[in-house]
Amino acid sequence: MSGQQPTAILHIDFHSPEEELLHPLLQEKEVRLFVKRDDLIHPFISGNKWRKLKYVLARAQAENRRHLVTFGGAWSNHLVATACAGAKFGFNTTGFVRGEEVENPQLSLCRIFGMVLRFVDRTAYRDKKDLFAQHYGDDPEAYFIDEGGASIEATKGCAEIIGELSQQYDHLFCACGTGTTLAGLGLGIAGKELHTRLHGVPVLKGGDFIRQEVKKLTPHPYPFDLHTDYHFGGYAKIKPELTHFIRKFCSSSGILIEPVYTGKLFFAIFDLLEKDYFSHGDRILALHTGGLTGMQWMKSGH
Numbered sequence: 317m318s319g320q321q322p323t324a325i326l327h328i329d330f331h332s333p334e335e336e337l338l339h340p341l342l343q344e345k346e347v348r349l350f351v352k353r354d355d356l357i358h359p360f361i362s363g364n365k366w367r368k369l370k371y372v373l374a375r376a377q378a379e380n381r382r383h384l385v386t387f388g389g390a391w392s393n394h395l396v397a398t399a400c401a402g403a404k405f406g407f408n409t410t411g412f413v414r415g416e417e418v419e420n421p422q423l424s425l426c427r428i429f430g431m432v433l434r435f436v437d438r439t440a441y442r443d444k445k446d447l448f449a450q451h452y453g454d455d456p457e458a459y460f461i462d463e464g465g466a467s468i469e470a471t472k473g474c475a476e477i478i479g480e481l482s483q484q485y486d487h488l489f490c491a492c493g494t495g496t497t498l499a500g501l502g503l504g505i506a507g508k509e510l511h512t513r514l515h516g517v518p519v520l521k522g523g524d525f526i527r528q529e530v531k532k533l534t535p536h537p538y539p540f541d542l543h544t545d546y547h548f549g550g551y552a553k554i555k556p557e558l559t560h561f562i563r564k565f566c567s568s569s570g571i572l573i574e575p576v577y578t579g580k581l582f583f584a585i586f587d588l589l590e591k592d593y594f595s596h597g598d599r600i601l602a603l604h605t606g607g608l609t610g611m612q613w614m615k616s617g618h
């Protein structure tokens with residue numbers, strides 16, 4: 317195979333299912349919990365990363381930009397997704413990685429999918445637009461994609477989740493890193509005039525910043541509740557309580573979750589359930605945003 321053939325249509329034809337979870341606590345509280353399995357969309361372009369990239373890539377393709385340039389930490393799911401999507405849809409890819417040069421399974425995957433990695437120190441990393449301009453400012457094929465894929469296009473892709481749902485829910489929960497997925501879900505709910513209550517579980521400390529981020533993406537956001545007490549010390553930080561919960565969850569459901577995002581999401585939902593946050597008869601939907609390649613860091617001694 318040679319180089320970058322403009323491949324097929326930018327599409328992954330997969331409608332992720334909603335599966336009901338059965339658990340004694342759910343039965344006791346008379347609440348039903350469903351999981352939208354976006355983790356099944358693709359093994360590497362998984363979950364919300366495909367939702368977020370879809371219209372970004374469509375725009376890059378329409379503008380005839382064959383080189384995607386993006387940004388992330390050394391364990392970024394977004395870097396892997398962009399590398400794989402680039403390979404699949406015929407783009408070159410470059411990833412700026414925050415911090416000193418390291419090797420890990422996640423970055424190896426990026427390289428396997430053909431991504432060129434450029435490590436930059438934390439100070440330089442802060443100004444992404446500037447990094448892009450310095451290195452690729454005169455490359456007409458280069459296309460800037462912000463860290464985590466945050467953009468208006470990304471919210472549009474996430475909004476489509478709502479149109480796929482087979483029933484109405486009283487509550488919809490997602491994990492939040494940048495808040496883009498949350499903003500997109502809000503757009504989708506508002507667009508269909510549903511009455512679903514929207515909830516975000518920030519995985520970073522001080523998660524209230526999500527409100528500003530959502531506002532930047534959607535000036536009149538659909539109202540949502542933020543549950544900011546489930547960060548376990550900050551991004552990618554874990555505590556034995558969380559690990560214990562994840563093991564029990566996986567072994568009783570057959571659904572894998574990981575400690576960075578979805579572990580905290582489901583921990584929050586079950587904690588709220590314990591605390592009688594929900595009403596009898598409520599139907600809850602949790603969005604499984606994928607991110608399972610990030611699991612590899614558990615094996616590497618973290």
Ligand SMILES: *Cc1c(COP(=O)(O)O)cnc(C)c1O
Binds near residue numbers: 464491492494497606
């Ligand atoms: C990136 C990621 C998120 C965060 O999504 P945002 O739109 O940035 O809030 C959530 N879950 C998983 C598994 C992710 O990889």
